[in-house]
Amino acid sequence: xxxxxxxxxxxxxxxxxxxxxxxxxxxxxxxxxxxxxxxxxxxxxxxxxxxxxxxxxxxxxxxxxxxxxxxxxxxxxxxxxxxxxxxxxxxxxxxxxxxxxxxxxxxxxxxxxxxxxxxxxxxxxxxxxxxxxxxxxxxxxxxxxxxxxxxxxxxxxxxxxxxxxxxxxxxxxxxxxxxxxxxxxxxxxxxxxxxxxxxxxxxxxxxxxxxxxxxxxxxxxxxxxxxxxxxxxxxxxxxxxxxxxxxxxxxxxxxxxxxxxxxxxxxxxxxxxxxxxxxxxxxxxxxxxxxxxxxxxxxxxxxxxxxxxxxxxxxxxxxxxxxxxxxxxxxxxxxxxxxxxxxxxxxxxxxxxxxxxxxxxxxxxxxxxxxxxxxxxxxxxxxxxxxxxxxxxxxxxxxxxxxxxxxxxxxxxxxxxxxxxxxxxxxxxxxxxxxxxxxxxxxxxxxxxxxxxxxxxxxxxxxxxxxxxxxxxxxxxxxxxxxxxxxxxxxxxxxxxxxxxxxxxxxxxxxxxxxxxxxx
Amino acid sequence: xxxxxxxxxxxxxxxxxxxxxxxxxxxxxxxxxxxxxxxxxxxxxxxxxxxxxxxxxxxxxxxxxxxxxxxxxxxxxxxxxxxxxxxxxxxxxxxxxxxx
Numbered sequence: 349x350x351x352x353x354x355x356x357x358x359x360x361x362x363x364x365x366x367x368x369x370x371x372x373x374x375x376x377x378x379x380x381x382x383x384x385x386x387x388x389x390x391x392x393x394x395x396x397x398x399x400x401x402x403x404x405x406x407x408x409x410x411x412x413x414x415x416x417x418x419x420x421x422x423x424x425x426x427x428x429x430x431x432x433x434x435x436x437x438x439x440x441x442x443x444x445x446x447x448x449x450x451x452x453x454x455x456x457x458x459x460x461x462x463x464x465x466x467x468x469x470x471x472x473x474x475x476x477x478x479x480x481x482x483x484x485x486x487x488x489x490x491x492x493x494x495x496x497x498x499x500x501x502x503x504x505x506x507x508x509x510x511x512x513x514x515x516x517x518x519x520x521x522x523x524x525x526x527x528x529x530x531x532x533x534x535x536x537x538x539x540x541x542x543x544x545x546x547x548x549x550x551x552x553x554x555x556x557x558x559x560x561x562x563x564x565x566x567x568x569x570x571x572x573x574x575x576x577x578x579x580x581x582x583x584x585x586x587x588x589x590x591x592x593x594x595x596x597x598x599x600x601x602x603x604x605x606x607x608x609x610x611x612x613x614x615x616x617x618x619x620x621x622x623x624x625x626x627x628x629x630x631x632x633x634x635x636x637x638x639x640x641x642x643x644x645x646x647x648x649x650x651x652x653x654x655x656x657x658x659x660x661x662x663x664x665x666x667x668x669x670x671x672x673x674x675x676x677x678x679x680x681x682x683x684x685x686x687x688x689x690x691x692x693x694x695x696x697x698x699x700x701x702x703x704x705x706x707x708x709x710x711x712x713x714x715x716x717x718x719x720x721x722x723x724x725x726x727x728x729x730x731x732x733x734x735x736x737x738x739x740x741x742x743x744x745x746x747x748x749x750x751x752x753x754x755x756x757x758x759x760x761x762x763x764x765x766x767x768x769x770x771x772x773x774x775x776x777x778x779x780x781x782x783x784x785x786x787x788x789x790x791x792x793x794x795x796x797x798x799x800x801x802x803x804x805x806x807x808x809x810x811x812x813x814x815x816x817x818x819x820x821x822x823x824x825x826x827x828x829x830x831x832x833x834x835x836x837x838x839x840x841x842x843x844x845x846x847x848x849x850x851x852x853x854x855x856x857x858x859x860x861x862x863x864x865x866x867x868x
Numbered sequence: 869x870x871x872x873x874x875x876x877x878x879x880x881x882x883x884x885x886x887x888x889x890x891x892x893x894x895x896x897x898x899x900x901x902x903x904x905x906x907x908x909x910x911x912x913x914x915x916x917x918x919x920x921x922x923x924x925x926x927x928x929x930x931x932x933x934x935x936x937x938x939x940x941x942x943x944x945x946x947x948x949x950x951x952x953x954x955x956x957x958x959x960x961x962x963x964x965x966x967x968x
Contacts, residue, residue: 367929374928377921384914391910395903402896409893422897424963429904432959436911439952443945447918450941454925457934787934819932 350797352767352789353738353807355814357459358466359751360758360822371458378451385444389437396433399426453787457818466753473524473749474542480528481538491525494518502799512799519740527748545749546724552656560662563650568850571646571667573674576845578611583619583635585838589716589734589830590812592633592690595619596718597805600637600692615640616647616846618672618695620679624839631686632679633834636672638693638719646671646846647694655697656721656746663701667848672698673706675844681710688714688833692805693743696720696735703731714830718808721747733757734826736812738764741803758826762811764802767791790814901963908960915953922946 363371403426406412411421455461480487498517503509518525527547530536534550541547582602583595601607603617619635640647646667654666663669681687687710689699696717703712704726714732719741727733735751737744739761751759767789790813793806815823922942930938 371928374921374925378925381914381918381921384917388907388911388914391907395907398903399900402900406892406896409891411891412893412896421891422893424897424900426900429900429959429963432955432962433904433907436907436952436956436959439948439955440911440914443918443948443952446941446945447921450925450938453934453938454928454930457930787937817933819930819934821930824932 350767350795351764351792351807353762353764353792353810353814354789355811355818356456356761356763357815357818357820357822358462358759358761359753359755360820361755361825362822363458368460371454372460375451375454375460378447378454382444382447382451385440385447389440389444392433392437392440396430396437399424399429399433453818457820459820459822462753466750469750472520473527476521476524477528477531477541477547477748478538480525481531481541484528484532487525487528491518491521494521506798508798510799512801515742516740516799522742522745523748523750526746530748546658548721548746548748549656549658549724552653553659553662556654556657556659556662559650560654560665563648567644567648567848569667570849570851571670571674572847572849573671573678573844575678576613576617576843578613578843580609580611581841582609582611582613582843583621583841586633586834587831589690589827590809590816592635592716592830592834593718593805593809593812596635596637596690596692596695597809599635600805603637604640613843614845615642616645616671617843618675619841619843620675620681621841622679622839623834623836625836629685630839631833631835632676632681632688634672634676634687634689634699636689636691636695636698638691638695644848646848652694652697655694655701658724660705660726664705666698666701667846668694668698669701669705671844671846672702673709675846676710678844679842683709684711686711686713686833688712688716688830690716691720692718692808693720693803697722697725700725700727700733703727707731713833716830718805719744719803721745723747723749723751727757729754729756731756732826732829734830735759736762736808738762738802738807738811740764741801741807743803758822760811760815760823762802762807762814764792764807765789767795787814787817790817904960904963908956911956912953915949918949919946
């Protein structure tokens with residue numbers, strides 16, 4: 349048994365009102381028909397029971413008791429009727445369930461009730477936030493109890509102590525808790541948070557005024573970016589979000605040694621690809637992995653706080669953002685050629701920050717983030733955003749808000765669950781009546797037996813795959829937009845590595861040098 | 869009572885409840901038939917409704933793997949729904965034709 353992810357889609361290009369009504373009517377008709385058949389199943393079951401009771405009600409009638417068939421008495425073939433009733437009940441239930449499953453598939457693929465879902469989620473977030481602001485100690489105790497309950501129940505079910513279940517149990521409240529904590533730290537008065545969603549970013553800005561200089565003093569603020577060459581292909585040609593996510597995973601895991609592609613690439617390495625268009629122009633794709641936490645890396649933990657700041661200048665000064673901008677300049681990306689950025693975790697925050705804060709420097713047309721809290725980054729409308737988040741990964745909820753729901757901002761949300769033994773995938777389409785429904789969820793590649801951190805990219809990949817399988821028009825529109833940038837022939841893939849050190853010396857750090865690489 | 873008539877068996881059913889014309893079996897059988905008739909008639913209506921819902925849903929514009937599966941599943945449901953309708957009718961006939 350492994351894990352699977354079920355995707356729901358929010359935002360992106362919406363259906364025209366007339367189409368929306370037509371789709372809702374179709375879904376409602378299927379759902380109602382399913383409900384009626386399931387109710388009819390109950391009717392048949394009741395009929396069977398009442399026939400038995402009626403038969404038992406006349407125990408001494410020779411016909412009904414089945415001992416004889418004397419003239420003047422009547423009987424029914426109770427045994428045969430009972431079997432038939434039972435069979436019809438089962439058929440009605442099965443067909444009814446199938447109709448309802450198809451209705452649910454239609455609703456999920458077309459986001460037919462996304463507004464209501466979004467409002468409900470916002471309401472929960474605001475209520476939790478208000479609770480945290482008004483009664484912080486109670487909120488802390490409640491959260492601890494919730495987490496502890498999840499930990500205990502999840503661990504018992506799994507058969508071993510696994511702290512990840514605490515995250516799972518608090519998934520529904522994570523945005524509200526973060527938002528409330530952000531409001532407390534950021535000095536947002538109770539009640540004022542209803543009209544805004546950037547409490548966490550305000551708090552991050554405050555924290556960063558202290559943490560950034562302290563961290564700069566410890567780590568050094570001199571950034572060195574140099575081009576390095578990989579011995580093997582890590583980030584390969586891509587023409588879709590799914591392929592780019594796979595390349596992102598390869599680079600992310602290779603630079604940390606989780607996989608061995610024998611590339612020689614080290615931590616804090618990003619990739620810049622140039623695609624040659626038929627008309628001779630170029631387009632660009634920048635692949636940005638997340639936090640590596642190394643001592644002299646621009647992609648350390650503290651940089652996340654700066655990147656989350658509501659202050660644009662603070663975000664620009666984050667080491668990881670500086671590194672990516674410098675690498676983009678070294679790669680020769682001009683200001684008039686289309687660029688797509690794809691990043692995981694901190695890489696996604698950097699992508700959002702660069703899109704928000706470097707709009708006059710680069711023509712950033714599309715940003716893909718996986719597991720990144722970017723709801724409040726002021727990304728311009730010209731930049732399309734495709735965000736992939738997992739419900740219980742926590743990291744994506746650190747912004748304390750759900751992502752904007754607009755035509756150009758699409759969010760794929762994934763919910764994890766244990767995969768059935770037969771691992772229902774698109775290729776495992778089961779015949780009519782059999783469970784589970786294909787496309788209910790996509791299996792997570794190489795997932796563990798027990799619950800693990802769902803922040804790993806493989807979970808986001810599964811979520812996106814499930815969303816793609818659904819045939820959502822909104823996902824298709826975003827995919828098409830992305831493919832319109834990442835198109836043509838791959839002309840080059842260049843890798844850039846960043847290192848931090850004390851002072852203003854831009855030479856590579858003498859301590860903790862990068863692994864041997866062929867200088868680019 | 870005639871002397872030539874056989875004496876009533878001490879084990880024969882006694883009283884009006886067990887006499888053929890007044891036996892409750894007639895009431896019970898009628899109620900049973902009504903139950904089956906109601907369930908079968910309702911099933912026929914539900915099946916008609918389900919087929920209409922399938923027909924209207926099948927024609928919406930939707931592409932991709934899940935859309936293909938959606939239509940395949942809807943098409944696949946027609947036969948079981950038709951079968952359910954027919955089977956319910958057969959059950960009703962079974963109840964109606966059965967007698968003493």
